[in-house]
Amino acid sequence: xxxxxxxxxxxxxxxxxxxxxxxxxxxxxxxxxxxxxxxxxxxxxxxxxxxxxxxxxxxxxxxxxxxxxxxxxxxxxxxxxxxxxxxxxxxxxxxxxxxxxxxxxxxxxxxxxxxxxxxxxxxxxxxxxxxxxxxxxxxxxxxxxxxxxxxxxxxxxxxxxxxxxxxxxxxxxxxxxxxxxxxxxxxxxxxxxxxxxxxxxxxxxxxxxxxxxxxxxxxxxxxxxxxxxxxxxxxxxxxxxxxxxxxxxxxxxxxxxxxxxxxxxxxxxxxxxxxxxxxxxxxxxxxxxxxxxxxxxxx
Amino acid sequence: xxxxxxxxxxxxxxxxxxxxxxxxxxxxxxxxxxxxxxxxxxxxxxxxxxxxxxxxxxxxxxxxxxxxxxxxxxxxxxxxxxxxxxxxxxxxxxxxxxxxxxxxxxxxxxxxxxxxxxxxxxxxxxxxxxxxxxxxxxxxxxxxxxxxxxxxxxxxxxxxxxxxxxxxxxxxxxxxxxxxxxxxxxxxxxxxxxxxxxxxxxxxxxxxxxxxxxxxxxxxxxxxxxxxxxxxxxxxxxxxxxxxxxxxxxxxxxxxxxxxxxxxxxxxxxxxxxxxxxxxxxxxxxxxxxxxxxxxxxxxxxxxxxxxxxxxxxxxxxxxxxxxxxxxxxxxxxxxxxxxxxx
Numbered sequence: 001x002x003x004x005x006x007x008x009x010x011x012x013x014x015x016x017x018x019x020x021x022x023x024x025x026x027x028x029x030x031x032x033x034x035x036x037x038x039x040x041x042x043x044x045x046x047x048x049x050x051x052x053x054x055x056x057x058x059x060x061x062x063x064x065x066x067x068x069x070x071x072x073x074x075x076x077x078x079x080x081x082x083x084x085x086x087x088x089x090x091x092x093x094x095x096x097x098x099x100x101x102x103x104x105x106x107x108x109x110x111x112x113x114x115x116x117x118x119x120x121x122x123x124x125x126x127x128x129x130x131x132x133x134x135x136x137x138x139x140x141x142x143x144x145x146x147x148x149x150x151x152x153x154x155x156x157x158x159x160x161x162x163x164x165x166x167x168x169x170x171x172x173x174x175x176x177x178x179x180x181x182x183x184x185x186x187x188x189x190x191x192x193x194x195x196x197x198x199x200x201x202x203x204x205x206x207x208x209x210x211x212x213x214x215x216x217x218x219x220x221x222x223x224x225x226x227x228x229x230x231x232x233x234x235x236x237x238x239x240x241x242x243x244x245x246x247x248x249x250x251x252x253x254x255x256x257x258x259x260x261x262x263x264x265x266x267x268x269x270x271x272x273x274x275x276x277x278x279x280x281x282x283x284x285x286x287x288x289x290x291x292x293x294x295x296x297x298x299x
Numbered sequence: 300x301x302x303x304x305x306x307x308x309x310x311x312x313x314x315x316x317x318x319x320x321x322x323x324x325x326x327x328x329x330x331x332x333x334x335x336x337x338x339x340x341x342x343x344x345x346x347x348x349x350x351x352x353x354x355x356x357x358x359x360x361x362x363x364x365x366x367x368x369x370x371x372x373x374x375x376x377x378x379x380x381x382x383x384x385x386x387x388x389x390x391x392x393x394x395x396x397x398x399x400x401x402x403x404x405x406x407x408x409x410x411x412x413x414x415x416x417x418x419x420x421x422x423x424x425x426x427x428x429x430x431x432x433x434x435x436x437x438x439x440x441x442x443x444x445x446x447x448x449x450x451x452x453x454x455x456x457x458x459x460x461x462x463x464x465x466x467x468x469x470x471x472x473x474x475x476x477x478x479x480x481x482x483x484x485x486x487x488x489x490x491x492x493x494x495x496x497x498x499x500x501x502x503x504x505x506x507x508x509x510x511x512x513x514x515x516x517x518x519x520x521x522x523x524x525x526x527x528x529x530x531x532x533x534x535x536x537x538x539x540x541x542x543x544x545x546x547x548x549x550x551x552x553x554x555x556x557x558x559x560x561x562x563x564x565x566x567x568x569x570x571x572x573x574x575x576x577x578x579x580x581x582x583x584x585x586x587x588x589x590x591x592x593x594x595x596x597x598x599x600x601x602x603x604x605x606x607x608x609x610x611x612x613x614x615x616x617x618x619x620x621x622x623x624x625x626x627x628x629x630x631x632x633x634x635x636x637x638x639x640x641x642x
Contacts, residue, residue: 194383197350198445200370201377202397202452212400216387298387298432 057278064271075269076276080248081257084273087165088254089280092233095172100226103180104218110181111188129178133238140171141243163245168253171239176229183225187218220295227288234281300361300455300488301326302347307356309342316342317353318512324456324490329482331499332492334509335535340492341460343509347490348458349373360455376449376487380461382441384433390444391416391429397452419447422481439470446478450485457482459491463498475502496536500524508532530569530640539571540612543642551639555586555608560639567642572634574601577614585633588612593624600624 064072075081109115110122128136144151144161151162161167191214199209237255244251254277261270302324309317317339324330332340345351347358349370358366365373385393392399394416398407407415420426423443433441442462449457462478463471479502482489493499499506500520507517508531516528527533534541544553546568551560558570590604600621602614614632616624624630 192381192383194379194381195385197370198377198379198383198448199385199396199400201348201350201373201375202400202448203371203374204396204400205371208400212396213385216385219387298434 060271060274060278064268064275067268067272071268072272075261075266075272080252081254081273081276083249084252084254084257085276085280087168087252088234088277089284091165091168091172091253092230092236094169095176095233096226096230098169098173099176099180099229100222103177103184103225103229104222106177107181107184107188111185125178125181128175133175133236134242136174137171137239137242140174140239141167144170144243162243163247163251165244165251167243167245168240168251171243172233172236175236175239176233179228179232180222180225183221183228184218187221191217220292223288223292223295227285227292230288231281231285234277301359302456302488302490303357303359304343304347305357305359307343307346307353307358309339309346309351309353311342315512317346320356320509320512320514322507322514322517324488327486327488329479329489329502329504330491331503331506332490332509333494333496333499333506333536335494337511338509339512340494340509344458344460344490344492347456348375348377350377374452374455376452376454376457378442378445378449378457378459378462380464382433382438382445382465384441384444384448386433388432389429390420390425390431390433390436393433393444394419394429394447394451396448415451416447419451422450422484423447423477437470438466439474442466442474443477446481450481450487454487457487457489459489461492461494463493463495471498478502500536506536508535510535527571527638530571530642533571533638533640537573538613539573539638540577542570542572542610544568544570546639546641551637554610555606556634558634558637558639563639563641568639569642571638571640573636574613574615575599576634576636577612577632578635579616579620580631580633582631585631588614588630588632590624590628590630591626593621593626593628595621602630 064076067075106125110118110125141162142148144154144167146152146155146160146162148162151160154161159166161170195213195217196209199213200206204212235255237253237259240253241256244253244256246252246256254273258270258273261267261273304320304322307317307320308315320339320343322343332343334340342351346353349365349368349372352367356366357364360373370377385396388396391413395412398412398415401407406412416429417426420429423446425440425443425447428436428440433444436444442465446459446462459478463474466474475498478489478491491502500523503520505517505519506523508515508523510531516523516532518526523532523536527536533539542554542556544551544567546560546563546565548565549560549563551558551563551568551570553568553570556570560568560570587607588604589607590602592601592603594601595618598618600616600618602616602621602624604612606612612632
């Protein structure tokens, strides 16, 4: 038998079809796909977003646009409104950071270890999701008031929690805790052990393994949980008003200011503050999404 | 470096994984740990790596007792079946990891690390792919990265846990050759785990065959194939037809065949005949069979069928000896070589 020549090999190779439509580039409305249902799901998405989110929010913007620019600016950026924004966004940021810090070890303990009472701890983590926020607010307020259990201990140290910005932070931390824990858990569970073992066999210390291997893999989920806790905190109302004391220029949050304006029948003023919160929140979530996309570039 | 495992015992939840295993791996050797799943081969590898620790026995690196040393202190390279790459790092950072995490005093300079990474990527034929992320590579390429990463620390021993298990047949074959080439180029003592006997026989200098937490036989591929130590090795390494029977006065009878069985004590026994050791026989010799399936596989024709006693058998003939053989044909076969073990 003779060895096959190059020609034989070429002859055996599958022939390319000459007539082949050039693949379309870029984005088109209609595209052949093995996964049907784009039209239906996108339609439902847009319909529900419009009814529930976009139309009410555009009503807010329309309402605020009804007044002149000068009125809008004076309502939206009065000193009282400004301090309220600062408290709302600042306290939400601090609370989200605290949750990010403590949510990480909490999630780690829940995923990595078995311990008695784990099911109960698991349920407790979810409580802030389910509890009426006003209940949480009243409980926190009475605990941290100067004559409360915790507040009574802190008062001799000169730390006042209830009816100060510190109280706002505590309420928002309570509200945001489950977000970080619950977004981190599934990602931690998916981390494979052999990656850690590989790091160890390459000579990495436990700390190196955590800092260089585990943390970077958790970063996208951590940012997501942080963003959700932050967004929730910015919009939170029920639990905060009981513990904050609501003193203008001091412990008054922006959502409460909106309610106050509404109660005074100043609809345009309330709408102006709402628009500012809307824009700032949107911008921040947008930036956080961009950070997330960067952290996820390898996936 | 010589590695010695001495009287190793290891159990998982009271289920024994290793039962008094002793094994010595010579400097620069390429050794395969071969066995069915659950035989303890991966456990033995992980004990050597320091990813598990034995209940009894010792692991020695040269004369140094490493039994309880942590994985990070052993300077071993470990390659996992599922690659275990750091997916948030580029290929180059993955390879450099073992050098990056060294203490400042022992860490090479940035330029030296870059140079070493380049060298290693060239060695595994991935030069130019350093900036990619692992998920942008194929399975075979990922395993090459894992290999380069393990070699970067100049390991005293390279350990591979079913390194080709997750790859398709073609890639597996070419990576096998690659591993042999890399082993010959670096000279590093290498142990790899596999359940694929073909892989072990092709690649290794010596093969250690494990079953149920014990070592059945250690030897060169030729030794374990031609001189199996017992029925398990004979049945596991290479295909073999099994015949149950009895030995009386050093003669085995059973399943329609009679064989000389020198040195085998009287009593029930099992005979093994490799498919290529079954040859056409003259009348009065051998046993009758009926062929049910005849398939040509390259230069060899595989014949499967039943003996008159109703036992399944398989025989391999060279193409030219199987001219005109069709399913349903009656043949007379005799073993040209057989292994008889007391049951």
